Amino acid sequence: MTARYAHLERSLGADLFAQVRSCKVLVVGSGGIGVEILKNLVMSGFGDIEIVDLDTIDVSNLNRQFLFRSKHVGMSKSEVAREVALQFNPDAKIVAHHGNVKEERFGVQFISKFDIVLNALDNVGARQHVNRLCLAAKKPLIDAGTQGYLGQTNIHVGRETACFDCEPKTENKRTFAICTIRSTPDKPVHCIVWAKELFKLMFGNAEESMLSGTEPDEDIADANKEESADPDANATNADAPSSAEIKEDQNKEKEIRSQIVEAVASRPSGDELDKDETVRAYARRVFDAVFDHEIRFKLQLRNGYKGANKRPTPLTFEEASSKADEDASGQQAGGLKDQRIMSLKECTDMFVDSVVTLLGPERRGSLGDMVFDKDDALTLRFVTAASNLRCHCFNIERKSLWDTKGIAGNIIHAIATTNAIVAGLQTLEAIKILAALKRVPVANATWRAPSASAEDTDAASPALTANSTAVWVAREPVGRGYLLQATGLPPPNPKCFSCGNALVTLSVDTSKFTFGDLIDRVLKGRLGVNLPSIMLDASELYAEGDGLDEDEVEFFEANKPKALADCPAGGIKEGTIVDVEDFSQDMKFKVLVHQKVYDAEENPDLFEVGGEEPVAKPDAKEDSEEKASADKAESSSDAPVRTQEVEAIMSTGKDGEELVAVASTVVSSSKRPREDGEKDHESEGSKRSKTDDEGAAAVVVSEIDLAGGAKASGDDDGDDDDVICID
Amino acid sequence: MADFAKRRLTEERKQWRKDHPPGFYARPKRNEDGSTNLMFWECAIPGKADTLWEGGLFHMTFAFPEDYPSSPPKVQFVPVLFHPNVYPSGTVCLSILNADEDWNPSLTVRHLLLGIQDLLDNPNPDSPAQAEPYKLFTTDLEAYRARVKIEVRNNPPIS
Numbered sequence: 028m029t030a031r032y033a034h035l036e037r038s039l040g041a042d043l044f045a046q047v048r049s050c051k052v053l054v055v056g057s058g059g060i061g062v063e064i065l066k067n068l069v070m071s072g073f074g075d076i077e078i079v080d081l082d083t084i085d086v087s088n089l090n091r092q093f094l095f096r097s098k099h100v101g102m103s104k105s106e107v108a109r110e111v112a113l114q115f116n117p118d119a120k121i122v123a124h125h126g127n128v129k130e131e132r133f134g135v136q137f138i139s140k141f142d143i144v145l146n147a148l149d150n151v152g153a154r155q156h157v158n159r160l161c162l163a164a165k166k167p168l169i170d171a172g173t174q175g176y177l178g179q180t181n182i183h184v185g186r187e188t189a190c191f192d193c194e195p196k197t198e199n200k201r202t203f204a205i206c207t208i209r210s211t212p213d214k215p216v217h218c219i220v221w222a223k224e225l226f227k228l229m230f231g232n233a234e235e236s237m238l239s240g241t242e243p244d245e246d247i248a249d250a251n252k253e254e255s256a257d258p259d260a261n262a263t264n265a266d267a268p269s270s271a272e273i274k275e276d277q278n279k280e281k282e283i284r285s286q287i288v289e290a291v292a293s294r295p296s297g298d299e300l301d302k303d304e305t306v307r308a309y310a311r312r313v314f315d316a317v318f319d320h321e322i323r324f325k326l327q328l329r330n331g332y333k334g335a336n337k338r339p340t341p342l343t344f345e346e347a348s349s350k351a352d353e354d355a356s357g358q359q360a361g362g363l364k365d366q367r368i369m370s371l372k373e374c375t376d377m378f379v380d381s382v383v384t385l386l387g388p389e390r391r392g393s394l395g396d397m398v399f400d401k402d403d404a405l406t407l408r409f410v411t412a413a414s415n416l417r418c419h420c421f422n423i424e425r426k427s428l429w430d431t432k433g434i435a436g437n438i439i440h441a442i443a444t445t446n447a448i449v450a451g452l453q454t455l456e457a458i459k460i461l462a463a464l465k466r467v468p469v470a471n472a473t474w475r476a477p478s479a480s481a482e483d484t485d486a487a488s489p490a491l492t493a494n495s496t497a498v499w500v501a502r503e504p505v506g507r508g509y510l511l512q513a514t515g516l517p518p519p520n521p522k523c524f525s526c527g528n529a530l531v532t533l534s535v536d537t538s539k540f541t542f543g544d545l546i547d548r549v550l551k552g553r554l555g556v557n558l559p560s561i562m563l564d565a566s567e568l569y570a571e572g573d574g575l576d577e578d579e580v581e582f583f584e585a586n587k588p589k590a591l592a593d594c595p596a597g598g599i600k601e602g603t604i605v606d607v608e609d610f611s612q613d614m615k616f617k618v619l620v621h622q623k624v625y626d627a628e629e630n631p632d633l634f635e636v637g638g639e640e641p642v643a644k645p646d647a648k649e650d651s652e653e654k655a656s657a658d659k660a661e662s663s664s665d666a667p668v669r670t671q672e673v674e675a676i677m678s679t680g681k682d683g684e685e686l687v688a689v690a691s692t693v694v695s696s697s698k699r700p701r702e703d704g705e706k707d708h709e710s711e712g713s714k715r716s717k718t719d720d721e722g723a724a725a726v727v728v729s730e731i732d733l734a735g736g737a738k739a740s741g742d743d744d745g746d747d748d749d750v751i752c753i754d
Numbered sequence: 755m756a757d758f759a760k761r762r763l764t765e766e767r768k769q770w771r772k773d774h775p776p777g778f779y780a781r782p783k784r785n786e787d788g789s790t791n792l793m794f795w796e797c798a799i800p801g802k803a804d805t806l807w808e809g810g811l812f813h814m815t816f817a818f819p820e821d822y823p824s825s826p827p828k829v830q831f832v833p834v835l836f837h838p839n840v841y842p843s844g845t846v847c848l849s850i851l852n853a854d855e856d857w858n859p860s861l862t863v864r865h866l867l868l869g870i871q872d873l874l875d876n877p878n879p880d881s882p883a884q885a886e887p888y889k890l891f892t893t894d895l896e897a898y899r900a901r902v903k904i905e906v907r908n909n910p911p912i913s
Contacts, residue, residue, distance in 0.1 A: 560768075565760055566789040567767070567782055574771025579781065586788045595789035610768065 031118070035072045039458065046461050048074045050142040055079050055128050055157050057108040059441050060171055061147035062094040063450030065108050069116040071454055076119060077141070080105040081127040091443030129156050129557060135613055138164035142464065143457050146170040147450070155525070155555035156612060158183060158191035162526050163613035167464075167491060169456050171449040175439050178449040178500035181516075182456055184491050185526070188516040192525035192555075195636070205237055210325065215418055215426045219435050222414035223399050225317065226406060229291050230385055230397040239288060276328045283324045290316035300386055310382035311344045314375070318342045318416050339421045347375040347416065365428040369411075371419060378412035381405055401436030410435055445500055448511070452498050463491045492516055524554065524616040530604075531616055534623040535591065535634040537600050542568070543587030544634075545599075549618075550607060553636055558610035563603070566596035572610040591620070759822040763792050766862050777911075778871075780863050783815070793818045795827075799867050801906060805875040806899055810906035812874070814846070816863065823859035826851050829866065836905045838877040838888040847883040848873055 057080040094111040109123035161168040171180040228236035322341040411431040496513035521527040550556040558572035591599040601622035777800035782790040795816040801807025816827040830844035849856040882888035890898035
């Protein structure tokens with residue numbers, strides 16, 4: 028027993044070690060990061076741990092969630108993680124909860140019994156939720172996230188540092204102009220999006236497919252308008268099509284569209300579907316319509332591909348299926364089948380075969396309701412084949428099934444090493460916070476009244492996070508060659524709607540935007556409210572969740588289609604303030620509405636949150652503000668007031684038995700005032716740290732690999748389900 | 755309107771939704787236009803099991819004053835209930851509903867409804883409010899019981 032902990036006691040000191048042994052830790056999530064944390068915790072002597080995870084183990088987890096083995100597939104992640112972690116250290120007490128952290132049983136009361144909460148979650152919604160629970164329960168939260176090679180850990184302590192919501196989360200969604208998809212693709216992803224739309228048109232809800240309309244793309248017409256309005260921009264302006272010509276083009280465009288829609292609609296039905304020949308002929312008709320006729324027609328259009336560097340080449344079925352492949356075969360000899368780029372003929376065969384199977388007896392029942400699913404091999408085959416054929420027409424490089432799956436499913440591959448690094452950092456930060464908790468009883472130091480200004484925060488009373496750092500994991504060495512970069516923790520944003528006395532401003536066209544949009548797109552979609560209640564003055568306009576009668580639910584639903592301005596109790600208009608409360612969390616905030624009309628082209632959301640309220644940077648010194656702006660995507664820290672150096676030394680230890688990530692040395696200054704002239708320099712958009720013996724923290728992460736080499740390196744195959752978002 | 759009252763009632767509504775005694779209901783009044791009024795609630799209490807009142811569901815309104823919870827809400831049975839301590843207007847005469855008697859700001863809708871439920875079977879003959887039930891209750895208990903049974907039949911639970 029003593030032997031197990033001797034090194035910890037020596038490196039942490041008896042006091043701190045005793046604290047580590049006795050403190051209660053909650054780990055939310057036992058996936059990629061969670062299993063790493065759990066391993067770190069039990070190996071660092073943490074003795075009282077609870078874990079929550081709603082998931083069960085999937086095959087695709089096994090390459091990096093190293094506590095899990097194939098025999099565990101299908102079992103609860105939290106329970107298996109507990110069981111296996113206990114083998115590392117049978118001395119620890121671990122309680123596993125199989126469930127969603129958003130459930131009521133994991134509410135504020137539950138959180139209150141812990142000393143520290145560690146987040147190991149893969150989605151922003153759940154992280155926001157835990158953040159708010161921790162704010163309400165006044166517990167320090169150590170959050171982390173990874174995205175491929177990038178990662179970060181962050182410490183959120185109530186009103187002492189910025190909380191998870193202080194920095195608005197931008198949605199990382201990709202959008203493409205319709206005409207790029209329909210007419211002018213230049214990247215594989217454009218063709219893949221198109222292929223998904225074709226799938227929808229042929230097998231899913233055709234009306235929702237962007238290929239279903241026969242109207243010409245508006246943007247094509249618009250582009251022409253701009254062109255003729257600006258003579259300087261185009262020397263060949265004389266060539267600009269006349270309006271009659273545009274009209275003609277538009278008619279042609281319409282004709283092409285109708286042809287595609289007709290070809291798709293010519294699907295055999297009834298008994299005909301059982302005749303292989305008939306179905307193959309159908310696949311062929313669609314093939315010719317989209318890969319040959321459409322392109323051929325478009326080449327005739329005046330505005331079609333005028334000036335385009337590469338004009339597309341039509342591809343007939345005949346041609347495609349006869350061509351023994353020139354360009355792709357042999358290009359990738361060897362390798363896994365799914366990672367190989369298929370020849371044109373293979374694509375063509377796959378296109379036809381997948382159509383036949385999709386219309387076959389097993390699938391045909393859901394015709395009209397089918398949805399593309401990256402994990403449904405058949406739908407993936409269709410999309411891969413169709414997108415590759417289109418890529419060929421537009422001279423775009425083709426993609427393998429594997430790559431297509433990644434692109435079509437928006438997959439970012441999780442990397443075990445990044446997970447291990449952030450989990451190690453989280454464990455270190457947890458120990459630092461514990462050390463601080465010892466010095467600074469929570470009641471005295473932190474959780475000041477919300478009105479306390481940032482200056483007070485810096486003043487006399489020691490802070491819980493005095494030694495804490497947020498750490499960013501970069502892909503390329505930054506600054507002086509380090510992959511890890513530590514920054515100070517930004518102060519809370521007083522305008523934050525979670526931890527400040529926030530007023531969220533919402534700019535929107537109140538005559539069009541509906542009450543339902545406010546609920547689904549703004550409150551739930553953007554602000555992460557689970558079960559919103561909306562009050563306008565003394566009128567509750569909406570509520571959901573438990574404890575409502577059926578007629579009440581109906582009553583509230585009836586408000587949803589109304590435009591904001593037409594809402595009951597006087598309407599929601601310019602200057603209206605509504606109160607929002609989340610029934611599932613301890614969160615309340617106000618939304619101030621501004622009337623603003625948006626152009627759907629510029630802002631497809633048709634709303635902006637916090638748009639007119641500048642994000643306040645309390646107490647931020649000018650220098651820190653400037654440098655933040657040029658920061659790279661991986662940094663969302665908006666006012667990194669001071670940087671420290673973290674030296675990460677990955678070394679292999681001698682003791683082949685255990686996997687440990689422990690702080691051997693944690694040296695850090697006390698929190699200095701920021702106006703000491705310490706200034707960071709920009710280097711290729713990233714922050715370079717400055718050495719300062721006072722301000723430097725050296726963290727040595729030693730990692731002892733398991734004898735069996737249990738740690739998977741992440742960038743290989745098999746892993747496709749987990750997208751871990753960083754903010 | 756009074757912000758404090760609103761906040762307090764929002765919280766009471768939340769707590770009620772999370773947990774309330776079975777058979778009761780309490781919620782802000784809903785208007786035709788889709789709005790609701792947090793200052794005016796519609797509530798109902800079931801008659802207690804094993805009492806004369808069992809099987810009935812009795813509806814009432816709670817009108818909260820601007821200075822709630824400094825002052826208690828005004829509680830009225832709709833329709834008027836046959837009960838010695840209910841005024842002909844439907845208003846309930848109960849010490850915890852009286853600012854000069856036992857009301858205190860820590861009492862919530864939940865407490866009041868439970869108190870009123872209790873009052874049904876335990877009328878207070880010292881505070882008569884309605885002539886007929888008072889008379890029957892004090893003079894002819896059999897007739898009183900028969901009359902209450904009619905009252906229960908007239909207020910069936912919502913199916």
